[in-house]
Amino acid sequence: MNQIKLPSETSDSASLILQSMKKEMGRDILPHRNLGRYRNKCISILADLWNKAENESPVGAATTGSSEAILLAGLAMKRAWQQKAPTDGKKPNVVVGSNAHACVFKFAAYFDVEARVISVNAASQFVVGKNQVAEVLDQDTVGVFLTLGSTYTGHFDPIMDVASELEIFERRTGHFIPIHIDAASGGFVAPFDPACEGLIYNRDFRIRQVQSINASGHKFGFSACTVGWLVWRDVSCVPDNLLVESSYLRGTQSAYTLSFSRSQAPVVVQYFNFLHLGVDGYQQKITALLSASRSFSHQLNTSRIFKCISPGHQPTSHLDNIQQHLSLCKYTDYSFETKQKDQCHPGLPVVVFTASKSAQGNIHPTQLSDLSNWMFEKGFSIPHYTLPKWGDQGQNMDVLRIVIREDVVPQLPLVYEMLMEGVQRLLKVSVE
Numbered sequence: 185m186n187q188i189k190l191p192s193e194t195s196d197s198a199s200l201i202l203q204s205m206k207k208e209m210g211r212d213i214l215p216h217r218n219l220g221r222y223r224n225k226c227i228s229i230l231a232d233l234w235n236k237a238e239n240e241s242p243v244g245a246a247t248t249g250s251s252e253a254i255l256l257a258g259l260a261m262k263r264a265w266q267q268k269a270p271t272d273g274k275k276p277n278v279v280v281g282s283n284a285h286a287c288v289f290k291f292a293a294y295f296d297v298e299a300r301v302i303s304v305n306a307a308s309q310f311v312v313g314k315n316q317v318a319e320v321l322d323q324d325t326v327g328v329f330l331t332l333g334s335t336y337t338g339h340f341d342p343i344m345d346v347a348s349e350l351e352i353f354e355r356r357t358g359h360f361i362p363i364h365i366d367a368a369s370g371g372f373v374a375p376f377d378p379a380c381e382g383l384i385y386n387r388d389f390r391i392r393q394v395q396s397i398n399a400s401g402h403k404f405g406f407s408a409c410t411v412g413w414l415v416w417r418d419v420s421c422v423p424d425n426l427l428v429e430s431s432y433l434r435g436t437q438s439a440y441t442l443s444f445s446r447s448q449a450p451v452v453v454q455y456f457n458f459l460h461l462g463v464d465g466y467q468q469k470i471t472a473l474l475s476a477s478r479s480f481s482h483q484l485n486t487s488r489i490f491k492c493i494s495p496g497h498q499p500t501s502h503l504d505n506i507q508q509h510l511s512l513c514k515y516t517d518y519s520f521e522t523k524q525k526d527q528c529h530p531g532l533p534v535v536v537f538t539a540s541k542s543a544q545g546n547i548h549p550t551q552l553s554d555l556s557n558w559m560f561e562k563g564f565s566i567p568h569y570t571l572p573k574w575g576d577q578g579q580n581m582d583v584l585r586i587v588i589r590e591d592v593v594p595q596l597p598l599v600y601e602m603l604m605e606g607v608q609r610l611l612k613v614s615v616e
Contacts (some may be wrong), residue, residue, distance in 0.1 A: 219448045222455040226401075229458050231415050233375050234388040234397055242389075243422060244415035245440040246451050250368035251287035252442050253398035253414035254329075256426070257364040258291040260396065260416070261327035263423040264362075269324070279320055279328040281312035283336055285366060288329050297326065306576040310337045310493065314345040321353050327362045327395070332387055333370030336571060336583075338494040338532035340370060344386055347393040362395035362421070369532050371399025371413070372406075376463075376470040379530035389417045396421065401454045404470065404533075406461075411450035414440075469590065473533035477588040480596050481535050489547075489607055491540040493583065495531035533588040538581055549582035551611050556584055558606045564599055 223246045231242035247253040258278065265276055277298035280288050292299035300320045302312050312330060328350065330341040343365060350361050365387065367374070374380040374387055388394060398414045401407035416422050426440055461469070474496060481497035484490040539547040549570075556568035571581040586592070586599070 219451065222448075223451050226413065226451065226455050226458065227415055230371075230397075230399070230413055231389075231417075234371070234415065235386075235390045236417060237389060240389075240418040242415055242417055243419045243440070244413065247398075247412040247414055247441055248443065248446055249402075249410040250285070250366065250398050250400045250412040251290070253412040254285070254287045254364070254366055255291050255294070255442060256414055256440055257396040257398060257416075258288075258297070258327070258329070259295060260422050260426055261362055261364065262295060262297060263426060264421070265324075265326040267423060274324045276324050276326045277320075277322075278326055279317055281329075281331065281341065283310065283312070283334045283339070283341075284329055284331055285335055285368065288366065300325075303573070305574045305578070306493075306581075310334065310339045310495075310574070312341045312346065314342060314349045317346050318349040318353065321350075321361065323357065323359050325359075325361050327364055328393075329364050329366060331370075332365050332367035332374060332397075333532040335369070336569075336585075337536050338496065338534040340374065340380075340387060340495075340530055343394065344391060347391045350393050361393070363391070363393045365394060365397045367397050368400040368412070369403050371397060372401075372404040372466070373470055373474070373532055374530065376467045377474055377530055378471075379474075379528060401450060404473075405454060406457050406469070407454040408450040411454060413454075470533070473588050473590070473593070476593045476596060477533040477535050478528055480586075480588070480600070481537070483600060484535065484537050484603075485540075487604070488540055489543045489604075490537040492535060492537045493581075494534050494536040495529040496533070496535075498529045535586045535588065536583050537585075538583045547607075547611050549580070552582045552584055554610050555603070555606045558610055559599075559602060562602055562606075564595075564602060566599075 226246065227242070227244035230244070236242050245253070245256065247256065261278070262276055269276070275296070275298050277300050278288075278292060279300050279302065280292070281302045281304045283304040289299055291297065302316045302320070304310055304312060308316075311334075317328060328346060330343050330346060332340050332343070334341075343363065347363060350363070354360050365371075367387075370387075380387065388397065394417065396414060396416045398412060399405060401411040401413055402409040405411075405413075422440065428440075477494075478496045481492040481494060485492055485497065539549075539552065553568045556566055559566045566584050566586055568582065568584050571583060573579070574581045588596075592599075
């Protein structure tokens with residue numbers, strides 16, 4: 185779908201971007217001291233949002249997207265392991281689900297770490313299974329990467345469940361294994377989703393094993409491209425040899441980043457959004473997006489042509505009624521009627537869907553690709569991709585995905601109509 189436009193903040197954000205575009209993040213000590221202050225304020229706000237402990241001192245960094253943040257988080261875990269590990273020449277390893285973003289595997293490849301991959305599929309409900317994690321842990325495991333909002337399906341990994349297995353392992357061996365949460369998308373969603381309220385859905389620094397969390401400000405943080413955020417729960421989590429100091433730009437600067445030269449514009453916009461929107465503003469925006477995604481998912485399911493595998497529409501007893509979410513959606517012209525009275529699982533405001541079992545006899549996987557291409561020709565980008573061996577019988581799954589952003593919501597009725605038209609024209613499937 186089209187890129188997001190902040191309805192009421194567009195002009196102010198654009199002005200801030202133009203003013204700060206040429207100001208580098210590496211030059212914030214004296215020449216642009218306020219920019220460094222904005223960055224630190226953002227890190228402090230995120231640490232509070234992710235429930236830092238009162239007796240800890242979080243530190244963090246603004247990065248070039250979440251990819252850099254994940255590389256830094258993984259490197260911190262590896263360096264900490266190297267300081268404690270015996271010199272037996274063994275290769276360190278990290279545990280990661282097959283639902284992880286590509287940059288997690290990039291970390292393992294670039295920094296000479298073995299990636300022990302946990303298979304994720306329909307049988308595991310598209311999340312990392314805690315028992316599978318327990319089976320691959322050893323003294324050379326430097327950390328576990330979990331995902332708060334899978335790029336592929338929108339699911340949240342069961343972070344508390346995995347943490348309980350790490351606790352058991354630590355009691356048995358004395359080896360503490362930290363968790364890094366890749367919350368590139370979910371970091372700005374989970375704190376504002378009523379679905380994530382309560383102890384059962386803790387997915388932040390309230391869990392002792394969670395050492396660091398990253399999020400992308402340019403996704404559901406509503407900032408400009410590209411800014412990532414990385415927060416460690418305490419300064420003690422970051423080995424001293426990761427801190428690099430420089431003094432050639434007046435004063436002395438220390439940083440945890442992999443690079444220096446990049447624009448401060450998205451950091452300024454992020455801080456502006458924090459001040460302008462506040463908790464209530466983010467709550468309203470995120471709830472509206474989740475409401476729209478859950479309602480649209482329900483309509484696709486009731487078409488009996490498609491089946492949604494993203495979690496937002498799936499019933500659970502732990503959530504508020506979906507109608508309460510829908511009432512907060514400010515786009516009153518978007519009002520898909522839904523009979524969904526149950527409560528829903530937490531997840532990203534994305535809709536990931538495939539052919540329903542009743543339609544699979546008439547829809548070949550390659551035809552979903554044809555439907556995606558047809559929608560693109562009509563002006564709607566709905567990507568098609570294959571999830572290898574993610575099916576309930578180990579088969580490949582072909583899916584389509586829509587990321588629900590603010591400018592997408594008003595278009596959803598038309599998107600549904602075009603999907604149904606495409607199904608009739610291309611796939612020769614009747615639509616009731």
